[in-house]
Amino acid sequence: MSQDTNDTIGLSRRKVLAGLGAVGVASAGAGLGTTAYFNDTEAFEGNTLTAGELDLKLDYKSTYLGGPGRLEHVQSMGYPDAEDLGDGRYLLDQAPSPADMQAWEDLVQGEEFDFCSPEADEFLVNGDGIPVFTLDDVKPGDSGEVTISVHICDNPAFLYLAGELTENAENGQSEPEMEQEGEDTDGIGELADAIEVCVWYDEDCDNVYEPTGTGQQNELEVALVSDVSGSMGGGKIAALKTSATSFVDNLSSPDEAAAISFASSANVDQELTTDYQAVKDAIDAYNASGGTSIAAGVSAGENELLNGTNATMGASKVMIVLSDGQSNASAAIAAADAAKANGIRIFTIALGAGAATGLLEDIATSPDDAFVAPDAADLDTVYAEIAQVVLAGEQKIFEGSMADFFGTFLADGHALDGDRQEEGRQPYPGATTQCIGFEWTLPAEVENEVQTDSVEFDIGLYAEQSRHNDNPQVTFNGTEANSTSPGPAPNGTGNVSGQN
Known part of the structure; x- marks a missing residue:
């Protein structure tokens, strides 16, 4: 333990008072020709170290x-x-x-x-x-x-x-x-x-x-919400098709999947189903064009998971949102907040340098549910990681x-x-x-x-x-x-x- 805090870095009360006394003497003798020098003292006082817990x-x-x-x-x-x-x-x-x-x-x-x-x-x-x-x-x-x-x-x-x-x-x-x-x-x-x-x-x-990863030993319903705007052309859309369909291959009945695409607006390309080939076929048919409205995609995904023809009350609801571009932030966050308030867990994937990484992290249910794929070649790994979280249990x-x-x-x-x-x-x-x-x-x-x-x-x-x-x-x-x-x-x- 340290001594009294007045002893910090050698500035004791006695030393301070002695210094004041010296100033008084110098002032009293100033008329006799004694020189007083300007001076200043600075100190770091009150230092403490407390052990952590x-x-x-x-x-x-x-x-x-x-x-x-x-x-x-x-x-x-x-x-x-x-x-x-x-x-x-x-x-x-x-x-x-x-x-x-x-x-x-x-x-x-x-x-x-x-x-x-x-x-x-x-x-x-x-x-x-x-x-x-x-x-x-x-x-x-x-x-x-x-x-x-x-x-x-x-x-x-x-x-x-x-x-x-x-x-x-x-x-x-x-x-x-x-x-x-x-x-x-x-x-x-x-x-x-x-x-x-x-x-x-x-x-x-x-x-x-719960070894199945469905949260309460009930069925899983997952909406794959994918950006198909013009910037997704070329290698990006091809990588999306390969990776998203591989994710679907990990599913097994009674788990259901839906394919939803968005550009300037959103489309439900395949409603919730256990016909996994139909989901993969819908994804394989994607073409890139148009603008980017993440809000439209999230809202369409929420509606399908909650109100779709095959939606099941009590099922674990998951949405995986992929985008490579910028979008209206306030609208996207509002749509995501509504989905999360209804019990939907949202994972996001920011693809490439142009993606709105911060926005997608805000959309995700938690920061741990926000993934980044720096390049299209990384998509397969990212979808596999999400599959581990969602499906492995x-x-x-x-x-x-x-x-x-x-x-x-x-x-x-x-x-x-x-x-x-x-x-x-x-x-x-x-x-x-x-x-x-x-x-x-x-x-x-x-x-x-x-x-x-x-x-x-x-x-x-x-x-x-x-x-x-x-x-x-x-x-x-x-x-x-x-x-x-x-x-x-x-x-x-x-x-x-x-x-x-």
């Missing part, structure tokens, strides 16, 4: 698929506020609890709640590990899921997934179990080998693994047995990627909110060998600053750093609870 905070929502009619039993296992979600699924707990009529996933991804504020700590996991699952009487066919929402306050950090299987107990043998597997000789149960685990980047924090981190997950996969921790759309591993941005999904399932085909068995395990996250850290560590001891963990533990039929 790296605080990992978690919140979560956990559910349990345990069969219908068991709400009271679930509540008796330590979940007094559990809710019946229908179809045998129960909401076990969530932190923080959103206000009435607001979904948890909307709260954790919204801006209304400041997760990094000290006041938020009472609602979050921040320092004290807690059990998320404390379940007994688990039967084949049961499953549980927890989505962990990650908040890094407030500096970027590399994130690691950590965990340990702390118990895999036999707990004696029932008669059916002994008949199935023979007499136990080591006290080690079979439950960890039988339970299947899936871990993924839960992009929309909704507790559901949520990325799986692990799938396998619980024994393999904790015993092998997490033996040295697993490095998580803060931006799956960028090449290479990226840190998680400061003040970010992203979600990790963790699901366990005891398959219905499992037989008597797991009777009375139980497991306990810990799972958590470890954060490490990214600044000046070009080579983040691969292995670590999460207990000696800033790690925060909710400790899920799905149990067998014995009396076992999760611990952390």
Whole structure:
């Protein structure tokens, strides 16, 4: 720590007063012929250095698929506020609890709640590990899921997934179990080998693994809105045809596509359909001529996605807008804002040096959804990148047995990627909110060998600053750093609870 701020850069109060005293003496003696020199002093005062903050905070929502009619039993296992979600699924707990009529996933991804504020700590996991699952009487066919929402306050950090299987107990043998597997000789149960685990980047924090990229496991409807103005002639229109039709080749039923072109006005060249060849034929027929009205193209795309003959209510709506020229900015932005307000996600592609790159970024749903193709030859790559985002879905981190997950996969921790759309591993941005999904399932085909068995395990996250850290560590001891963990533990039929 520094001394009193009056000592800054050597200008103490005593020195300043002494200087004033010297001026007084010089002034008093001026009549005696003493010379006074002009002088001036400047100083940088009040300098401070404050250490930054790296605080990992978690919140979560956990559910349990345990069969219908068991709400009271679930509540008796330590979940007094559990809710019946229908179809045998129960909401076990969530932190923080959103206000009435607001979904948890909307709260954790919204801006209304400041997760990094000290006041938020009472609602979050921040320092004290807690059990998320404390379940007994688990039967084949049961499953549980927890989505962990990650908040890094407030500096970027590399994130690691950590965990340990702390118990895999036999707990004696029932008669059916002994008949199935023979007499136990080591006290080690079979439950960890039988339970299947899936871990993924839960992009929309909704507790559901969605490998299809459609947002809510529903069909996708995509409008390919393409500039066919005069400036698109030659190699540009040819590259557009090749790249856009390749994008269509990635689609599969029930996903639908529409082809819309615009120049001075817009045309719906092929309405939404699963006849992908018809969409490609419409694109292949494009010719370049006329001016550029992005607003007309966006409005036509919105109308087709929302009101077209084959438009489906509840489908995920996506628009891909390509342009190589300038357009009326206010009209284009107004049209895009209307489409986005109606739930349409807009991707944009700025083609060539003459494209209105800034305008197209404003039109896109987010800056990450705005792409640039410097040359027509780059279009194929850009459309492929958008296909990855739109169609590839949520990325799986692990799938396998619980024994393999904790015993092998997490033996040295697993490095998580803060931006799956960028090449290479990226840190998680400061003040970010992203979600990790963790699901366990005891398959219905499992037989008597797991009777009375139980497991306990810990799972958590470890954060490490990214600044000046070009080579983040691969292995670590999460207990000696800033790690925060909710400790899920799905149990067998014995009396076992999760611990952390």
